Structure formats: C-alpha cells, structure tokens
Amino acid sequence: MTATWSNWAGNVVARPRAVVRPASIDKLRRAVREAAARGDTIRAVGAGHSFAPLCQTDGLLLDLSLLSGLERVDPATGEATVLAGTRLHDLGEPLLAAGRALAxxxxxxxxxxxxxxxxGTHGTGRKHGSFAAMARAIELCTPEGDLVTIDGRDPDRLRAASLSxxxxxxxxxxxxxxxxxxxxRGRTRPLPFDACLDGFLAEETARRTAEFWWLPALDQCVLKTFDDTDAPIDRPETPEYPPGTLERYLKPDAVDWSWRMYPSVRTTPFVEMEYTLPLANGPDAMRELREMMRTRHPDCAWAVEYRTQSGEQSLLSPTQGAESVTISVHQAAELPWDAFFRDAEVIFxxxxxxxxxxxxxxxxxxGIARRYPALDAFRAVRRALDPAGAFVNDHLAELGFAE
Ligand SMILES: Cc1cc2nc3c(=O)[nH]c(=O)nc-3n(C[C@H](O)[C@H](O)[C@H](O)COP(=O)(O)OP(=O)(O)OC[C@H]3O[C@@H](n4cnc5c(N)ncnc54)[C@H](O)[C@@H]3O)c2cc1C
Known part of the structure; x- marks a missing residue:
C-alpha cells in the first residue's frame, strides 16, 4: 500500500511505499535499516517547505516531527544540541531561556x-551565516542503522555534512x-528602484542585516533593515497583505526578540527560484531581471527579493566561499511559472x-558539475557513507549525486 505526500507549495507529489514517523531514534534506526535492506530509497522530510523534489521517493519517507526539542546548551561554548525534527519556531523560546539565540x-x-x-537555508546579511554555517556537529543514521557523529574533529566531512x-x-x-x-529593531521604507539598488550595499554594511523587495506592478522597492537594540519590546500587530502589494512589505517600526522579528507570515502558496550570485554581479543582474519582467512577463506581480550572504565553507554552498547576493523570483503556486523562471534563470x-x-x-x-568544484569531494563522502545509494532519489541522481 502506498501513501500520498506533497510539499508545502503542492508542486511536488510523492507516493512512498511507507511514511514513518518514528517516536524515538531507535525506531528511526530500525526503519532505516529495514528499508535499506529491502532496497528502498529513503528520504527524510522536515517541514516539506522545499520547492525542489528533494523529498520525493517511492520507498520510505521518514517524517521526523516527533523527534523534536532542544536537548542542551553547552554553558562553555553556547552551542545548542537539538533533535533534527525541531521546528525553528520551537527553538526561540527555549534558547532565550538559556540566554541564547541564532545569529x-x-x-x-x-x-x-x-x-x-x-x-543551506539562509536569511540576509554578510555578517552572519546560513543554517549550514551554524552546524558544529551532526549525528547521522547510516543505511545500516548505525549512528555516526561528524564534527569539527573532521572538518572536511563536516563541510560535506553541513549542506548535504x-x-x-x-x-x-x-x-x-x-x-x-x-x-x-526592524525598519522598512519605500524607495525608487535605482536609489534602492545603488545605495543598498552601503546600507547593508551599516546595518546588522538589510534586504529589499522590488514590486513589479508598482516598480518600487521596499528596503528592510534590522539593527541590534536594547529598547523595550514594541511590536504592532500587522495582518498579512496580498502578494505584490506595498503593505505586505511596508511595516511599522518594531522592536522584539530576534527570533520573533525574523519570520514573516506566508500563507498563500507560491513557488520560487533563487540564485546566489557573486556580490559584484548582483546589481546588473537585478537591472536585467527587472527589464526582462517588464517586457516579457508583465503579469508576474510577485515581489523579487534581493539579499546578501557571507562566503561559506560547505562543499555544496552556493556561495562557494565568496560574499554573494541572492535574488529570488516567485509565482503563485496555481499559475504557470515555467517560462518566467526559465527566462530569469538565463540571467542568473x-x-x-x-x-x-x-x-x-x-x-x-x-550544469551542477561545472558550478561546484568540490562536487567530487562531496560525492566521495557520500559514497563512503552510503555506497548503495539508499538516500539518492531520482532528482538527486539526475543532478549527478548517484556517482
Ligand atoms: C514560504 C517559504 C519561505 C522560505 N524562505 C526561505 C528563506 O528565507 N531562505 C532560504 O534559504 N530558504 C527559504 N525557503 C526554502 C526552505 O527554507 C528550504 O527549502 C528548507 O529546506 C525547508 O526546510 P524543511 O524543514 O521544510 O525541509 P524539507 O523541504 O522537508 O527537506 C529539505 C531537505 O532536507 C532534507 N532533510 C530534512 N530532514 C532531514 C533529516 N532529518 N536528515 C537528513 N536530511 C533531512 C530532506 O531530505 C531534503 O533534502 C522557504 C520556503 C518556503 C516554502
């Protein structure tokens, strides 16, 4: 009997032989060992928020939502050990109780x-890294059901495991x-396109973080900045406005704990393409994208998001060690996106x-091999841990990860 699973956006559907939600690590180990012995493809799923078919399998889909919680904060280093299925929104409060937060x-x-x-999920800013860059140790269950810990004692394997x-x-x-x-302290302000793009890097350098959205229907930008503050909490409630509107991005000034300030509410399903580009190439690519959207896809009203990233060391990091910008294009999940995203991808x-x-x-x-010089090093680690390719689904095989 097969189950049906789909991702958050609904653009990926899978029919795994089984979806298992283990209530303990021992149960997870048994499920992995048995599925690998059967020759099933095993994929783990977090919240299913990826738009790419990463979690697709006709074998075993492992849902880790019951393996959740902060286990400990090391008093000496501040490093936090969490169970893998912990949702990010369940981490802020217990970390605050320990006087800590994610950067x-x-x-x-x-x-x-x-x-x-x-x-390699990331926010914006060159001063603080992505989630992959925060990983100091990773405990993995192998196809044999064994637990292996990869940490800073083996930096090469950690560079593979941190974005894997x-x-x-x-x-x-x-x-x-x-x-x-x-x-x-969060601030937003509307700016004309050229003024926003031309002044962005100076603004980003002066702030803890900065990013902007370009709203195609209005040809206007909204710049959003975060600065550290000791001011008292002051968080006006704002509803979620429709995509592409100024009100969705333009918010009253607010002060709150970091983990309450970073996330926005995103309930309208959409699909997204995001590319990471060398920092210096961002402005020209953004100008070209704007021109392309205005001339070839004037109906695409969803905002384009422009962010920065620090250079990171994970073997598969899209930054490949260099400071970067990321540009994201979006489309409503029920509308055609293929032609628009392909045109954007040519520019990226x-x-x-x-x-x-x-x-x-x-x-x-x-295309992946051309852009990832450390791909062979990553594949060598993969082969050593999973020689039979139990964790490689069709999508990842098409990207060259079965080798
Ligand atoms: C509304 C929305 C907003 C987003 N905003 C951002 C953003 O600001 N920045 C950004 O960078 N991305 C963003 N994304 C993309 C999203 O953060 C990533 O795709 C992320 O992987 C989703 O996390 P997830 O828990 O849903 O993972 P899933 O989509 O469930 O899985 C992602 C990958 O992680 C693997 N995985 C999950 N759990 C395990 C495990 N226990 N062991 C081994 N592998 C595992 C899966 O096999 C898969 O390969 C956004 C996506 C959506 C839908």
Missing part, C-alpha cells in the same frame, strides 16, 4: 532544523552555534549564479 534566520520559521541545515541534502544519512541530532540573545546563470538547492531550477548533472 540569523530566514523569511519564515516553520522549517525543521535538519531541513534548514541540509539545504539528506544524501549522507538521516540526521538525528544537530549541534548549532548560537550567540547571546538579542533584540532587533550568465551572472555566475548557483541555485538554492531547495528551490526550483533547471540545471542537470553537467
């Missing part, structure tokens, strides 16, 4: 910690770097871009 977060906080780390797309095994526990708990690729692994892209194995 950065992305647009939402519904993802599982393992899913966020496995895909579920290819090295099922993560059961992760230890993340944290920082002392902090509050943020010509600008030296690499795709976000959790989002949509059209690259094949040759």
């Amino acid at each position: 950065n977060q992305g647009d939402i906080d519904t993802q599982a910690v393992a899913g966020a780390v496995a895909t 797309l579920g290819l090295l095994g099922v993560m059961t526990r992760l230890t993340l770097d944290t920082v002392p708990a902090y509050k943020l 690729l010509a600008s030296g871009g690499r795709p976000h692994w959790g989002k949509l892209h059209c690259l094949d194995a040759a």
Whole structure:
C-alpha cells in the first residue's frame, strides 16, 4: 500500500511505499535499516517547505516531527544540541531561556532544523551565516542503522555534512552555534528602484542585516533593515497583505526578540527560484531581471527579493566561499511559472549564479558539475557513507549525486 505526500507549495507529489514517523531514534534506526535492506530509497522530510523534489521517493519517507526539542546548551561554548525534527519556531523560546539565540534566520520559521541545515537555508546579511554555517556537529543514521557523529574533529566531512541534502544519512541530532540573545529593531521604507539598488550595499554594511523587495506592478522597492537594540519590546500587530502589494512589505517600526522579528507570515502558496550570485554581479543582474519582467512577463506581480550572504565553507554552498547576493523570483503556486523562471534563470546563470538547492531550477548533472568544484569531494563522502545509494532519489541522481 502506498501513501500520498506533497510539499508545502503542492508542486511536488510523492507516493512512498511507507511514511514513518518514528517516536524515538531507535525506531528511526530500525526503519532505516529495514528499508535499506529491502532496497528502498529513503528520504527524510522536515517541514516539506522545499520547492525542489528533494523529498520525493517511492520507498520510505521518514517524517521526523516527533523527534523534536532542544536537548542542551553547552554553558562553555553556547552551542545548542537539538533533535533534527525541531521546528525553528520551537527553538526561540527555549534558547532565550538559556540566554541564547541564532545569529540569523530566514523569511519564515516553520522549517525543521535538519531541513534548514541540509539545504543551506539562509536569511540576509554578510555578517552572519546560513543554517549550514551554524552546524558544529551532526549525528547521522547510516543505511545500516548505525549512528555516526561528524564534527569539527573532521572538518572536511563536516563541510560535506553541513549542506548535504539528506544524501549522507538521516540526521538525528544537530549541534548549532548560537550567540547571546538579542533584540532587533526592524525598519522598512519605500524607495525608487535605482536609489534602492545603488545605495543598498552601503546600507547593508551599516546595518546588522538589510534586504529589499522590488514590486513589479508598482516598480518600487521596499528596503528592510534590522539593527541590534536594547529598547523595550514594541511590536504592532500587522495582518498579512496580498502578494505584490506595498503593505505586505511596508511595516511599522518594531522592536522584539530576534527570533520573533525574523519570520514573516506566508500563507498563500507560491513557488520560487533563487540564485546566489557573486556580490559584484548582483546589481546588473537585478537591472536585467527587472527589464526582462517588464517586457516579457508583465503579469508576474510577485515581489523579487534581493539579499546578501557571507562566503561559506560547505562543499555544496552556493556561495562557494565568496560574499554573494541572492535574488529570488516567485509565482503563485496555481499559475504557470515555467517560462518566467526559465527566462530569469538565463540571467542568473550568465551572472555566475548557483541555485538554492531547495528551490526550483533547471540545471542537470553537467550544469551542477561545472558550478561546484568540490562536487567530487562531496560525492566521495557520500559514497563512503552510503555506497548503495539508499538516500539518492531520482532528482538527486539526475543532478549527478548517484556517482
Ligand atoms: C514560504 C517559504 C519561505 C522560505 N524562505 C526561505 C528563506 O528565507 N531562505 C532560504 O534559504 N530558504 C527559504 N525557503 C526554502 C526552505 O527554507 C528550504 O527549502 C528548507 O529546506 C525547508 O526546510 P524543511 O524543514 O521544510 O525541509 P524539507 O523541504 O522537508 O527537506 C529539505 C531537505 O532536507 C532534507 N532533510 C530534512 N530532514 C532531514 C533529516 N532529518 N536528515 C537528513 N536530511 C533531512 C530532506 O531530505 C531534503 O533534502 C522557504 C520556503 C518556503 C516554502
């Protein structure tokens, strides 16, 4: 008997032979061992928020939502060990109780910690890294059902495991770097396109973080900045406005704990393509994208998001060690996106871009190999941990990860 599973956006549907929600790590180990012995493809799922078919399998889909919680905060280093299925929104409160917080977060906080780390999920800013960069130790379940811990004692394997797309095994526990708990002051302001783009890097340098959205229907930008503050909490309630409107992005000034400030509410299903580009190529790519959307896809009203990232060391990091910008295009999940995303991708690729692994892209194995010089090193670690390819699904095989 097969089950049906679909991701958050509804664009990926899978019919696994079984969906298992283990209530303990021992039960997870048994499920992995038995599925591998049967020759099933095993994929783990966090919150199913990836747009790419990473979690697709006709074998075993492992849902880690019952393996959740903060286990400990090391008093000496501040490093936090969490169970892999912990949702990001369940981490803020217990970390605050320990006086700690994550140094950065992305647009939402519904993802599982393992899913966020496995895909290199990131917020904005060159001063603080992605979830993959926060990983200090990762406990994995191998196809044999054994637990293996990869940490800083083996930095090469940690560079592989920290952004591994579920290819090295099922993560059961992760230890993340944290920082002392902090509050943020959030500000947004509308700006004309050229003024926003031209002044963006100076603004981003002066702030803890900065990003902007370009709203195609209005040809206007909204710049959003976060600064550290000791001011008292002041958080006006704002509803979720429709995509593409100014009100969705333009918010009253607010102060709150970091983990309450980072996430936005995103309930309208959409699909997304995001590319990471060398920092210097961002402005020209953004100008070209705007021109392309205005001339070829004037009906695409969803905002384009422009962010920065620090250079990161994970073997599969789309930054490949260099400071970068990321540009994301969106479309309502029920509308056609293919032609628009393909046109955007031409611009991103010509600008030296690499795709976000959790989002949509059209690259094949040759395209991935050209852009990832450390791919062979990653594949060697994968082969050593999973020689039979139990964790490689069709999508990842098409990207060259079966080798
Ligand atoms: C509304 C929305 C907003 C988003 N905002 C951002 C953003 O601001 N920044 C950004 O970078 N991305 C963003 N994303 C993309 C999203 O963060 C990533 O795709 C992320 O992986 C989703 O986490 P998840 O828990 O849903 O993982 P899933 O989609 O469930 O899984 C992602 C990958 O992780 C693997 N995985 C999950 N759990 C385990 C485990 N225990 N062991 C091994 N592998 C595992 C899966 O096999 C898969 O390969 C957004 C997506 C949506 C839908």
